[in-house]
Amino acid sequence: xxxxxxxxxxxxxxxxxxxxxxxxxxxxxxxxxxxxxxxxxxxxxxxxxxxxxxxxxxxxxxxxxxxxxxxxxxxxxxxxxxxxxxxxxxxxxxxxxxxxxxxxxxxxxxxxx
Amino acid sequence: xxxxxxxxxxxxxxxxxxxxxxxxxxxxxxxxxxxxxxxxxxxxxxxxxxxxxxxxxxxxxxxxxxxxxxxxxxxxxxxxxxxxxxxxxxxxxxxxxxxxxxxxxxxxxxxx
Numbered sequence: 001x002x003x004x005x006x007x008x009x010x011x012x013x014x015x016x017x018x019x020x021x022x023x024x025x026x027x028x029x030x031x032x033x034x035x036x037x038x039x040x041x042x043x044x045x046x047x048x049x050x051x052x053x054x055x056x057x058x059x060x061x062x063x064x065x066x067x068x069x070x071x072x073x074x075x076x077x078x079x080x081x082x083x084x085x086x087x088x089x090x091x092x093x094x095x096x097x098x099x100x101x102x103x104x105x106x107x108x109x110x111x112x113x
Numbered sequence: 114x115x116x117x118x119x120x121x122x123x124x125x126x127x128x129x130x131x132x133x134x135x136x137x138x139x140x141x142x143x144x145x146x147x148x149x150x151x152x153x154x155x156x157x158x159x160x161x162x163x164x165x166x167x168x169x170x171x172x173x174x175x176x177x178x179x180x181x182x183x184x185x186x187x188x189x190x191x192x193x194x195x196x197x198x199x200x201x202x203x204x205x206x207x208x209x210x211x212x213x214x215x216x217x218x219x220x221x222x223x224x225x
Contacts, residue, residue, distance in 0.1 A: 004155065032212050043117070043203055043216030044156070089155060098163050099144050099207045099214060100171065103155030 003027045004092050006104035014112055019077040021107050023090030026071065030092040034101070035064060035075050038087045047088070048075070080111045115139050117217035119204050125223045126194045134189040134220050136204030143209045145187040146171070147179060149200040150219075156203060162187055163209075194224040 005024045013019045021035075031052040036044035050057040050064045050073070057064050063076045077084055090104040117138045126132055136145065144163050148156040148171075158171030162181040176198060178190045187206075191198060201221050205214040 002155070006155075009153075034213065036216075041218070043205075043218045045216070046213045049212065091155075093212065095212065098161065098169075099146070099212065100158055100161060101156075101214060103148075103157070105153055105155045 001026075002105075003030075004090055004102045004104040006090050006107050008107050009105070010108040010110070012110045012112060013080050015082060016079045019075075019080045019084065019109055019111070021075040021077075021088050021090070021109070023073045023075075023104055024071055025073075025092050025102075027092070027102070028071070029094050030102070032093050032095050033064070033066060033073050034091045034093075035062075036089040036091060036103075038089060038106070044089055077109075080109075082111050082113065085109055085111045117204055117206055117215055119202075119217035119220045121220060122218070123221050125225065126191075127225050128195060130194050131190070131192050132194065132222075133191075134202055134204075134222075136187045136189070136206075136217060137185055138187075138204075138206040138215075139185065140206060140208070140215065141184070142206035142215075143184070144207050145181065146205045146214065147177070147187065147189045148203045148205065149173065150203060151200050159189065159202075191222075194222075196224045198222065199224045 034049040035047040038044045091101040146161040147159040160179040165184045204217040
C-alpha cells in the first residue's frame with residue numbers, strides 16, 4: 001500500500017517557465033517531507049525539505065509547499081532550466097523512525113529549450 | 114570525499130546463484146540503508162542498520178540478508194537469487210538525528 005503518491009509520471013515544461021510537481025500522502029504520522037532529484041545512472045540527491053510545522057520552504061529556484069489538511073505537497077521550480085531535467089522523488093518520514101523514508105514513484109521532468 | 118560507494122555497479126546472475134552487494138561510506142554515519150527501485154515504483158526499503166552490529170527489516174526484506182560488521186560498511190546478500198530480485202539497488206546513509214539521506218550511485222542487478 002503506497003503511502004506516498006506522485007500521480008504524474010511525467011511533466012514537460014519550457015525553459016524559463018514554472019514546473020509544478022505534486023505529491024500526496026496518506027499517513028498522517030508523517031512529519032517531515034523531502035524532495036530528491038535523480039539523474040540517469042546516478043543515485044538520488046537531496047533537493048529540499050519541509051517540516052510539518054511549516055507550510056512553505058524556499059531555496060533559490062525551488063520552493064516546497066505543504067498542505068497538511070489535504071495531505072498534499074508540491075515542488076515549484078522557477079524558472080525551469082535544462083539542467084532540471086531529471087526524475088524527482090517525493091519522500092516522507094516520521095522523525096522518530098530512524099530516518100526511514102517512504103518514496104513516491106517519481107515524476108520525470110523534461111525541460112525543453 | 115567519496116561519500117557512499119557501491120560495488121559492483123552491474124551484475125548478472127542466474128536464478129539460484131548467490132551474491133553480495135557492498136556499500137561503504139566515509140562520512141562516519143551511524144545509520145545505513147538498502148533500498149531497491151523498480152519501474153513505476155518508488156524506492157522501497159529492504160533492510161537498515163542504526164549502528165555497527167545492528168540490522169533491522171524494512172518494507173521488503175524477504176530473500177535478502179544484511180550485515181554491518183564495521184560502521185562504514187553495509188552488505189546486502191542474496192542467498193538464492195530470483196528473477197523478481199532484478200532491480201536497481203541503492204545504499205544510503207545518514208547521521209543520527211538527521212533527516213537527509215545520502216545515496217550511492219546504485220547497483221543494477223539482473224537475475225536471469
